[in-house]
Amino acid sequence: MHPMSATTDMTIRVVAFAGVLAAMWIWEWLLPKRKQTCRQPQRWLSNLGLVAINSVLARLAVPLSAVAAAELAARQGWGVLVWLNGPAWLEFIIGLVLLDLALYLQHVMFHAVPALWRLHMVHHADLDFDATTGLRFHTLEIVLSLGLKCGVVLALGPSPWTVLVFEVLLNATSIFNHSNVRMPAWLDRLLRLVVVTPDMHRVHHSALSRETNSNFGFNLPWWDRWLGTYRAQPEIGHEQMTIGLAHLRDERRTERLHWMLVLPFLHGPGAYPIVGGDKRKAD
Numbered sequence: 001m002h003p004m005s006a007t008t009d010m011t012i013r014v015v016a017f018a019g020v021l022a023a024m025w026i027w028e029w030l031l032p033k034r035k036q037t038c039r040q041p042q043r044w045l046s047n048l049g050l051v052a053i054n055s056v057l058a059r060l061a062v063p064l065s066a067v068a069a070a071e072l073a074a075r076q077g078w079g080v081l082v083w084l085n086g087p088a089w090l091e092f093i094i095g096l097v098l099l100d101l102a103l104y105l106q107h108v109m110f111h112a113v114p115a116l117w118r119l120h121m122v123h124h125a126d127l128d129f130d131a132t133t134g135l136r137f138h139t140l141e142i143v144l145s146l147g148l149k150c151g152v153v154l155a156l157g158p159s160p161w162t163v164l165v166f167e168v169l170l171n172a173t174s175i176f177n178h179s180n181v182r183m184p185a186w187l188d189r190l191l192r193l194v195v196v197t198p199d200m201h202r203v204h205h206s207a208l209s210r211e212t213n214s215n216f217g218f219n220l221p222w223w224d225r226w227l228g229t230y231r232a233q234p235e236i237g238h239e240q241m242t243i244g245l246a247h248l249r250d251e252r253r254t255e256r257l258h259w260m261l262v263l264p265f266l267h268g269p270g271a272y273p274i275v276g277g278d279k280r281k282a283d
Helices: 006-030 040-061 066-076 080-084 088-112 114-124 131-135 139-156 160-177 185-191 198-205 222-226 257-266
Strands: none
Touching: 006 131, 006 160, 040 131, 040 139, 040 257, 066 139, 066 160, 080 088, 080 139, 088 114, 088 139, 088 160, 088 222, 114 139, 114 257, 131 160, 160 198
16 A cells, blocks of 8 residues: 555545534534533634644644654554554454544543643633534643654554544544534434444533543543443433533633633643542532
8 A cells, every 4th residue: 555645644634624514513503402602703713713723733743643653653564553464454443443442541641630631621611512612622732642642553553544544533523522413312322332422422521520520432432331431411411511610611711712722821620630639629
């Protein structure tokens, strides 16, 4: 298989990103799950502006993309999957599953370590929950995540196409499972067998710490079920639950771009970190 060009990688990712985002915006407009509470034009511009900043700065800070890391591993013969030398189809499936497990564990780590949680708070401080929430991450978290992802890719040695498919799926499912969309209960139950749904992930954005620290999966729902972090529904229902963080409720700050960038350095972690948090204060 010929090496993948950076242009091919970027084109596929941008087209998939734009298509999924447009589709979820239409779905949110036609069948919303919850009534939004913030001034949406400003909030959307801030969330999308953060994506633009992250795209530029992350590339400057970590020139090696996950796909490029896979190309490097293939050239050097690095990685467990390269050493096993199994069938391409089996390597593809194992690669996707293990990359998703690594993402789940990374997500738990960002909730467990107070310093990392300060960065991740930017994502959880959003007072509404829709497709743009799935794109809202602090720049330093994006840089750290990219570095960790490249390290996992070099250790595993999945093919570049496996990594590209994973990246496209990750972006698509992050937009999907953060979307403010309504679907029939039977469809949600069916989809939860293979993918994290919006109703499943919305629980993770509850202001109650016991709900925030659950449902960490992005792509596959299995890790939460198998590792004891699954919560089926919010305690008071999806329409009534409070989105965001208990100690960050000022829309003038949480939903403005410049405050998102400095939020980790101005506000404490609250009671949310898994390790050492006083759950009674957050709940």
